Amino acid sequence: MSRYDWIEGRHYRTGEPIAVKIEDGGVAQIRVSERREAELAWLAPGLTDLQINGFRGRDFNTLPFDEAMVRDVTRDLWSEGVTSYYPTVITNAPEAIREAVATIARACRRHAEADRCIAGIHVEGPFISPEDGPRGAHDQTFVRPPEWELFRRWQEAAEGRIKIITVSPEWPEAPGFIEKCAASGVAVSIGHTKASAEQIREAVRAGARMSTHLGNGAHPVLPRHPNYIWDQLAADALSACLIADGFHLPPAFIQVALRAKGDKAMLVSDAVSLSGMPPGSYETNIGGKVVKSPEGKLYLAEQPAILAGSAQMLLWGIERLVAGGLCSLPDAWDMASIRPASFMGLPQAGGLAEGAPADLVLFRRDGDRVQLVQTYKNGEALL
Known part of the structure; x- marks a missing residue:
């Protein structure tokens, strides 16, 4: 360097x-x-990415992994222009989540590259909807109601580095849990949910501030109205993360989300370990058998309608927004850099x-x- x-x-x-x-x-x-x-x-x-599950064959959700792997993912992300990111640990057994966040925290202590670039950890689940559709590719076995003491143990193992948690407000325990997370400085994001309009409003009142990959992690078919996507779009207090890889969301939805959210619309990659890998069939620890198409779409082998995360990075998303005429390159770039940094209170917001x-x-x-x-x-x- x-x-x-x-x-x-x-x-x-x-x-x-x-x-x-x-x-x-x-x-x-x-x-x-x-x-x-x-x-x-x-x-x-x-670029600042709020949701990275893995990259180039390395996975933050396939245990065990070591501190060197975290360092190597960080280095590889530089080739994609990512200078700050949030390793994302998804639904798993409580002890597995604890091990994953603890390993990431140790990597930040032992490797300068990881410490400089990892702005925090994103825990996506297991406090999400157990229902097919909203649950996405998350393993139903480990889905559970929000539990503050369990989260507190994860945070202790993570040395305080958990900065984002994705929760479904449909659980009776959700409002109290969200309130405690928000009070502790953790950004609460609504995602993988079938919550009602009132449950979403209650989550916002409790301190939820963001929607995780809005428009995804949802039933394939929804009522015209009301539904939990409209409710989140209408909530002015919620920023919205969008996956603009060309597969997760149609252009019309992105256009509506950009108009509804304005400068609260942000890009995430939701990149999984198969991003940066060649097309083909793969066996994964979380989604099981998945397929990466030559076009870059990643889906469950037995349920092609359900995506298994994104196989593309933020630069790809920026290109898709610009090529589709959805916004200018400067605005698309801000959605992947200044806006997420500002949302998380990072100095990179400058x-x-x-x-x-x-x-x-x-x-x-x-x-x-x-x-x-x-x-x-x-x-x-x-x-």
Whole structure:
């Protein structure tokens, strides 16, 4: 890795050639560059992913895994422009969740790369709907009602690093649990739910602030109205995470979600371990037999209508939004960088501005494609 005093590029929003001065890992100064625009790649904030289950054959949900695996996933994500992320541990036996979050926490203590880039842990389940459809690919065996003392033990094992938890409000225990999580500084997200309108409103009153991959983790067929997707879209207090891989959501839904949520709409990858892997049939610890199509769609082998997570990353999602005319590249980029960082209260919310951390990405554009050139963490070139 190399440390730079100045990084030059075209500002991803204005197109203006700029030179960014790096001091102590942060952006100390931004001035106009004397180089021609055509010579420069685009310069943008590093990406923040709130939901990564694994990458390139490595999985945060297949136990056992060690600290070195966490470090290696972190390094691999640099090639996708990800400078901050939340390893995601999904529904499993209580002791398995405890082991997974404890291993991630140890990796942050022992490996500087993991410590700098892992902003927290996302626990997705097991306090979700047990019903087919909303449960998605999560194992029904381990689904259970919210339990604060159990979560507190996981948080202790994680050394306080659990920052997001996905919960279904349909459980009677949910409001009290959500209130305690929110009071402890954990962002509560509604997901994998069949909750009623009143249960969703009660969850928001208790402190829920986000929807996990809104529009997914749902019944294949829903009443026109009311239903839990409309209810979450209508809740102004909820930010919305969207998977824009071209398979999880149709363009019309994304367009409606963008209009309903405005600057509270964010991108996540929901990447699983098969992201970055070739097409084919795979046996996974969580979803069982799954298929990755040549087009990049990942689904359960015995239930093709049920997706098994995403096999694509944030850069792919940004490309899909822009190619589909759903938003501009700067807005799509903000959905994957500044907005999630701001939601989680990270200093990276400053984006490409003086005083912000020098977490940056250089890329070139080839039509609708984004070609990564370099990723920087605190001003250090990572590739």
